[in-house]
Amino acid sequence: MKYGRIIIAFLVMCFALSSCNNKEGEGGTGTIRGYVKLVHHPDDDYQLNVDTLNAAKTDVFIVYGNDEFYGDDIETDPDGLYQFEYLTPGDYTVFAYSTLATGEKVAVAQTVKLERGQVAEVPTIYIHDGKAYGTSVITGRVWAWYFHNNEYRGEGWAYEHRVYLRKLGDSYHIDDVRVGLDGIFAFQKVLPGTYEVVTYTQDAQEVPSPLIDTVTVKADEILQMEPDTTFIVRIQV
Numbered sequence: 001m002k003y004g005r006i007i008i009a010f011l012v013m014c015f016a017l018s019s020c021n022n023k024e025g026e027g028g029t030g031t032i033r034g035y036v037k038l039v040h041h042p043d044d045d046y047q048l049n050v051d052t053l054n055a056a057k058t059d060v061f062i063v064y065g066n067d068e069f070y071g072d073d074i075e076t077d078p079d080g081l082y083q084f085e086y087l088t089p090g091d092y093t094v095f096a097y098s099t100l101a102t103g104e105k106v107a108v109a110q111t112v113k114l115e116r117g118q119v120a121e122v123p124t125i126y127i128h129d130g131k132a133y134g135t136s137v138i139t140g141r142v143w144a145w146y147f148h149n150n151e152y153r154g155e156g157w158a159y160e161h162r163v164y165l166r167k168l169g170d171s172y173h174i175d176d177v178r179v180g181l182d183g184i185f186a187f188q189k190v191l192p193g194t195y196e197v198v199t200y201t202q203d204a205q206e207v208p209s210p211l212i213d214t215v216t217v218k219a220d221e222i223l224q225m226e227p228d229t230t231f232i233v234r235i236q237v
Helices: 002-020
Strands: 026-040 051-054 059-064 072-075 081-087 090-099 105-114 119-121 125-129 136-148 151-157 162-167 175-178 184-190 193-202 208-217 222-224 231-236
Touching (some): 072 081
Parallel strands (some): 026 119
Antiparallel strands (some): 026 081, 090 105, 162 193
16 A cells, blocks of 8 residues: 555656646657758859759757757758657747858748647748858949040940949958940949949040949849949040
């Protein structure tokens, strides 16, 4: 009889402990699964085109409830699939990291509510990488009037004319490009911010003077300078 009371007390205590343990984490029968896709931003692409691939062998992290740190991590399979098993009911956050062109890592997260014994599907996580991720492109045009010994010789797109880019307030340029056959120039891998686009024209004495336009770009933006800001330069040939 004594042993029977001990066993009953033990079972009651176990039941009470299991009933009070409502915190998210391991020890349950639920599963959380989902996919990670990699959006690759290749270099030297003036249109900011991207390739979307399965993010194989990518670390995915899970946060239990409102915990400040992740509770577990797992690597995706060749299809970009990950799966966390044996979880208790509750709210969870899963995340993976994107890598900016600067090398900075940015977490991309999804949240999901898990019921007892459920297999919860998480919306696809899209992470990014590549030298052009988190950067922008600035494009514009340059038109030229050509002179020889101060005599007009014609006009057209300023092929091979040089254009410079500098941060607003700086006195030195951070990049320079040449104008193409169609008059277009393009600065790529430009980080978000405000810049001055600069080119030079010449007066009758061939003294150069700057033409400047100020632009502000956001991340992953193709900034096309408006037609009415096309540079018109005078060039002595």
